Amino acid sequence: MLAFSNLIYFSMKLTLWIFILLLPIVTHGQNQLAVVDKLTKKPIPGVVVKIQGQSNQISDSSGEISLNIINPTLLVFSHISYESLSILVQPDENLSVELVPALSSLNEVVVVGFESERSLVHQAGSISKIFEHELYRFNENSVLSAFNTKPGIRVEERAPGSYRVSIRGSSLRSPFGVRNVKVYWNDIPFTSPDGTTALNILDLSNIQNTEIIKGPAGSIYGAGNGGVISLESRKTVSENCFSSDLGIGDFGLLRYRLGIDQKIEKGGINASYVHQKSDGYREHNALDRKVFQLALHANPSEKQSLSTQILYSDLFYQIPGALNQAQVDEDRTQARPGSVAQNSSIAQKTLYGTFSHKIDLGEKWNNSTAVYVNTTDFENPFILDYKKETAFSYGGRSKFSYKDTWGKIPVQIVAGGEYQYGKTLAQNFGNRQGQADTIRFSDDLVTTQAFLFQQIEIEWTQKVLMTLGLSQNFGRYDINRTVDASRNDPSSNSKVFDPNIIPRLALVYKINNSSGVHGSISSGFSPPTIAEVRTNEGSINLDLEAERGVNYELGYRGTFGILNIDVAAFYFKLDQTITTFTNPEGVVLFRNAGQTDQKGLEVNLDYALFRSQSTLVQEVKLNHAFTGHYFRFSDFESGGNDFSGNQLTGVSPNILVNLLDIKTKLGFYFNVTHQFVDRIPLNDANTVFQDPYNLVGGRFGWRNTVGSKWDFEAYGGVDNLLDEDYSLGNDLNAFANRFFQPAPGINWYGGVKVGFRY
Structure with missing residues (x-):
């Protein structure tokens, strides 16, 4: 009996030890995930988690999800109010997943x-x-x-x-x-x-x-009165992915793309190739563009990041030319007489290489430096001539930033500089039925642009922020004419723009965390481009002066629940305004036009009428954008004509854009766009106008993730649904009344996209 009891005791003890040894195996793969808002750190209920090989899971009221993951698995987190996120999760890994709000305010x-x-x-x-x-x-x-x-x-x-x-x-x-x-x-x-x-x-x-x-x-x-456009390509690689697109449309449109993202330790490589071509709406209106981009991103340490890119573009497009009103009425798809016979077109091959480096220099300082090199081959047969250019340029930009608190006042200082150098061999020939004929003139062009900039931001109080900026600008054009078939001797010409100081003062009053008032006074300086100084008929206009002006601006931005509002009013006083005119041969020339007064109002409203994660229709959004540009010549006389008080040529006084976006739980979406453009003066005398027009278009499609590896999208759309007759890109002050570049009527497009994560 004792032996039997000992046997039972031993068996129970052995079972207990086996259970303990097997416990890690039994519990292997248990994951606890907490999904929170990246800004507020509050839990997010109702987040859909897509898991390969398993059914979707949804976070509970505490934003938590329990999963059973045995092998490393890619999870896709999605919510209508947040940006989608993909994360590779390991077995037994417990995570706090932070989702970025979908920019609703x-x-x-x-x-x-x-x-x-x-x-x-x-x-x-x-x-x-x-x-x-x-x-x-x-x-x-x-x-x-x-x-x-x-x-x-x-x-x-x-x-x-x-x-x-x-x-x-x-x-x-x-x-x-x-x-x-x-x-x-x-x-x-x-x-x-x-x-x-x-x-x-x-x-x-x-x-x-x-x-x-x-x-x-x-x-x-630096120099420029219009503004600045800052474009950014994808700078990070978060996962390995292959993607492809195919798009088609009216007028022979075909566009396809192949892309790959490869993650490498703390960085990654992405590459893409895109080919787009079309026959165009008008006669002699074809396009063929091939673009290849290769980028490498790396983070050598927590304080440094490196990026290098190569962009190669091979672009060709035909130029049908502008028409007069009688030609538009006869056949708006025809090319300007002579364009086809002379093969009016542009062929341009560009190679662009870049390298950028960012580094934190301690807790208060950081530096960002970027350099580039660019080569371009350019050919432009036109009705009147044939232009060939070979260009090489390089340059860079470097800035230092400093952040600290002086006493109790936060301060940020930015200082740096930018330099660009370009050299171009520019040759103009006669055009004999689309082929380069006898050379007319040849120039060696050297351009140098540089400026230094400094800016200080001071938060005087928690509500008042002041910005004071200043730049010193330098510029020079050298035009060395080596060949002149008009029997003029070769010559050397230079245009130097003395150092120009451009200041800017701006203030922001923070009403609260979601609204603020801003005001600024800024100076503008814009020298003529070398294409404006050296024109296609061979003249060199060294008397053309830089535009100078001062801009006064006051604006308000705020968020009120579902409503966002952005309003700005400005007054820009511009001197030595550069305008165009066309000589009897059809060559575009440039002149300074005295003064212009430019008063404007710009308003943007957007709001979500409906947003829900659980209903079939998940989101309905509206956006309205209004542009009121009331620009006039204040002092402009030319050729014995006084144009003072006339509307500024080429500017529509009123433009209204309305957008409607609808998203559904099943992945279907619908976008509608309406645009009203008021009439546009096409000459300085304000005797010819582009009529007002309304453009309506829409895009609908289906976008979804299948499993955890495949992304699909199919879409279709229509532009100019009302079949309006309009011109998108009129010629201004055109000779022989050739003002109009007719745009397509109603036209359609569509495509499919496939992405695979591996």
């Missing part, structure tokens, strides 16, 4: 602005931010539609691939291309040293987020 939008990273609601200036999802609510063939939803900003497309950008009416001196606006790409100067910007070499996929400063920003970004 202005105080959640953080912008860099004037080199000051803070919430938009407390920024001292007019700044618009365009997020990645806003770029993709339209046809994905250009940035035009998304940019045009913001007040004060206007992008025109004279032909597919031929952009003209206007910020607060700055396109008056831009018959084509992007001028009087400074553009940066990943904090690196993207505007050439000569003042022009080839924005059309970028595909939509090369941009993730965009910040646009409206009005003079010379205290930090």
Whole structure:
């Protein structure tokens, strides 16, 4: 009996030890996750967690989720009020997962602005931010539609691939291309040293987020009265992913993209190739663009980050040319006579390499430095001539930031500089049926632009923030004419812009955490580009002076529950305004036009009518953007005509944009856009106008994640649903009344996207 009792005791003891030894195996894979708001740290109930091989889980009222994970598994967290997040979770790992709010209020939008990273609601200036999802609510063939939803900003497309950008009416001196606006790409100067910007070499996929400063920003970004566009591509790689897109549309539109993201330790590599082509709406209106981007991101330490990128773009597009009213009435799709025979077009190959480095130099100091090198081959057969250019440029930007508290007053100081050098061999030939003929003139062009900037921000109280900025600008053009077929001797010409000091003073009054009033006084200085000094018929206009002006601005931003409001009023007094005119041969020339008075009001309202995680329709949002630009010549006489008091050429006084966005639980979405553009004066005399028009378009689609590895989207859309007759990118002060560049009527587009995480 005793032996039997001992046997039972031994068996129970053995069972207990086996249970203890097997306990880790039995409990292996238990995970406790807590999902919280990244800003408030409060728990988020109702978060959907997608798990490969298992059914979806939902966080409880405390934001907690219990999972049984045996192997490393990628989890996808989604909630209508937050940005989606993917995390690789290990067995037995307990995590606190932080989700970023889906920017439903202005105080959640953080912008860099004037080199000051803070919430938009407390920024001292007019700044618009365009997020990645806003770029993709339209046809994905250009940035035009998304940019045009913001007040004060206007992008025109004279032909597919031929952009003209206007910020607060700055396109008056831009018959084509992007001028009087400074553009940066990943904090690196993207505007050439000569003042022009080839924005059309970028595909939509090369941009993730965009910040646009409206009005003079010379205290930090150098010369330019229009403003600053800061483009940013994806800078981090969070997971391994392969993606592909295919888009089609009217007029032979075909666009496809292949991309890959590869995470490597503390950094990663991403690469993409995009090919877009179309036949165009008009005769001689085709586009063919290929863009390859390769980027490497690394974090050598917690205090440093490195990034290097290579961008190669091969762009070709045909130029149909402007029509007069009789030609538009006859056939709005025809090309200007001579455009086809002379093969009027642009072929441009660009290689752009960048390197940037950021480092924390202790608790108070940090430095950001970026350099670039760029080469471009450019050919432009036109009706009147044939232009060839080979350009090389390099440059960089470096800034130091210092943050400290002086007594009880927080202070931030930013100081740095920017330098750009460009050299171009520019040759103009005759055009014989689309082929380069006898050389007319050849120039070696050297351009140097540089400036130093300093800025101090002082928070005098918890509610009052002051910003004082200053820059010193230097510029020089050298035009060495080596060949002149008009029997003039070779010559050397220089245009030097003496150091110009550009100040800016701004104040912000923080009413509370979600609203604030801002005001500023800023100086503007914009020298003519070398393309304005050296024109296509061979003249060199060294008498063309830089534009100078002062901008006064007052604005308010605030969030009231579901409603966000952003209002700004400004008055810009501009001297030596540069305008265009066309000679009898059709060559665009430039002149200073005295003074202009530019008064404006810009308003943006957005609000969520409905938002719920649990219902079929999860979100309904509305947005309204109004631009009131009441710009006039205050003192302008030309050719014996007095244009004083006339509306500023090329500027619509009133533009209204309305947006409606609907999202559903099943992944279906619907976007509607309406845009009203008031009539636009097309010449300085205000005798010819573009009629007002209304554009209505929509995009609908389905977007969802299948399992935890596959992302799918299918979409379709229509533009110009009302089939309006309008011109998007009129020629200003055109000779022979060739003002109009007709835009397409009603047209459709569609596409599919596939992503795979591995």
